[in-house]
Amino acid sequence: MISVIIIDDHPLVLNGFEFILKNTSTIELRGSFSNAKDAFDFLAVEPVDVVLVDINMPDMNGIDATAIIKKEYPHTQVIAISNLNEGSIALRMLKAGAMGYLLKNVSADELIEGIEAVMQGEQVLSKEMRFILTSKQDNIPTVSQREREVLVLMAQGHTTPKIGELMFISPLTVESHRRNLLQKFGVANSASLIHKATEMKFI
Numbered sequence: 001m002i003s004v005i006i007i008d009d010h011p012l013v014l015n016g017f018e019f020i021l022k023n024t025s026t027i028e029l030r031g032s033f034s035n036a037k038d039a040f041d042f043l044a045v046e047p048v049d050v051v052l053v054d055i056n057m058p059d060m061n062g063i064d065a066t067a068i069i070k071k072e073y074p075h076t077q078v079i080a081i082s083n084l085n086e087g088s089i090a091l092r093m094l095k096a097g098a099m100g101y102l103l104k105n106v107s108a109d110e111l112i113e114g115i116e117a118v119m120q121g122e123q124v125l126s127k128e129m130r131f132i133l134t135s136k137q138d139n140i141p142t143v144s145q146r147e148r149e150v151l152v153l154m155a156q157g158h159t160t161p162k163i164g165e166l167m168f169i170s171p172l173t174v175e176s177h178r179r180n181l182l183q184k185f186g187v188a189n190s191a192s193l194i195h196k197a198t199e200m201k202f203i
Contacts, residue, residue, distance in 0.1 A: 001026065001027065001028045002026060002027050002028065002049045002050060002115060002116065002119055003028050003030050003048040003049045003050070004021060004027055004028065004029050004030065004048060004049065004050045004051070004052065004115060005029070005030050005031045005032065005033065005039060005042065005043075005048050005050075005051055005052070006018070006021075006029070006031075006032045006033070006051075006052045006053075006081075007032075007033045007034075007035070007036060007039045007051065007052065007053045007054060007057065007062075007065065008032075008033075008034070008052070008053075008054040008057070008081065009034040009035060009054065009056075009057050009058055010054070013054075013081070013104055014032045014034070017032075017052065017081070017111070018032055020108045020111055020112070021111075021112075024112050026112070026116065027112065027115060030042075030046065030048050034057075034058070035057055035058050035059045035060075036053075036057055036059055036060040036065040036068075037059055037060075039051070039053075039065075040068070040069075040072075043069070043072070043073060043076070047073050047075075047076060048076060049076065049077065049119060050076070050077045050078070050079060050115050050118060050119065051069055051076055051077070051078050051079070052079050052081050052115075053065055053066060053069075053078055053079070053080060053081065053098075054080075054081055054082060055080060055082040055084055055089060055093070055183060056082075056084075056176070056179050056180065056183070061179075061183065062080055062082070062093065063089075063092050063093055063096050063183075064096075066078045066080070066093060066096040066097050066098050067096040067097060069097070070096065070097030077099045077100075077118040077119065078097060078098040078099060078100075079098060079099060079100035079101070079102060079114060079115065079118060079124060080093045080098050080100065080101040080102065081102050081103075081104055081106070082101070082102075082103060082104065083103065083104050084180065084183065084184070085103060085126075085128055085129060085132060085142070086132075086141060086142060086183070086184050087129075087132045087133050088141060088184065088185075088186055089183050089184060089186075090125070090129050090132070090133060091133070092186060094123070099118040099121075099122075099123055099124060100114050100117075100118055100123060100124030100125065101124075101125050101126065101129050102114055102124065102125070102126050102129075103126045103128060103129065106126060110126070140200070141184040141185055141200075141202075142184070143181070143184065143202060146167070146169075146177060147177050147180060147181055147184075148202060149167060150163060150167070150174060150177040150178060150181065151181060151193075151194070151197050151202055151203055152203055153166060153167070154178070154190060154193070154194060155194045155197070155198070155203050160174045160175060160178070178190070178193075181193055181197075185197060185200075
């Protein structure tokens with residue numbers, strides 16, 4: 001039996017993956033966590049074979065979480081599960097030690113096969129991600145229209161609440177766009193994001 005935990009703060013995603021894994025004879029789901037800290041506390045007591053980890057979480061991004069897991073538990077395999085089909089983010093996850101990068105629209109069979117494959121030492125990528133990573137354009141982030149609008153307003157010096165007001169969206173949605181942009185551009189803060197986005201002619 002392959003022991004697995006999931007770290008993801010989206011209840012619908014957790015429920016879907018839990019249903020798949022609990023009905024798979026070769027896999028034992030040991031737990032589901034909405035943040036990295038609770039997962040780390042669990043792993044300190046009960047290490048597992050595979051961790052499925054989201055990229056964007058409330059307390060820590062998946063890249064940093066992966067690096068910590070691989071440092072503390074080198075025999076535990078990590079598979080990223082994400083909505084972000086960004087080559088630059090996938091590469092950073094793999095560099096941090098992940099053995100796979102699967103999109104959240106993955107089929108049940110692909111998820112199960114992916115978990116079994118990383119236990120055999122194989123790297124696992126969604127078909128779409130494999131195509132993106134072999135493309136010569138994977139260094140150029142794919143930015144949605146809404147994300148570009150947030151970028152422009154950030155560059156103009158507007159605060160998160162003000163951006164939400166101008167775009168008729170909630171501050172939480174603005175923060176979600178901002179986190180995605182930080183991940184896509186591979187930077188740690190808003191100042192670096194604006195600088196890099198300007199250099200790449202996004203602003």
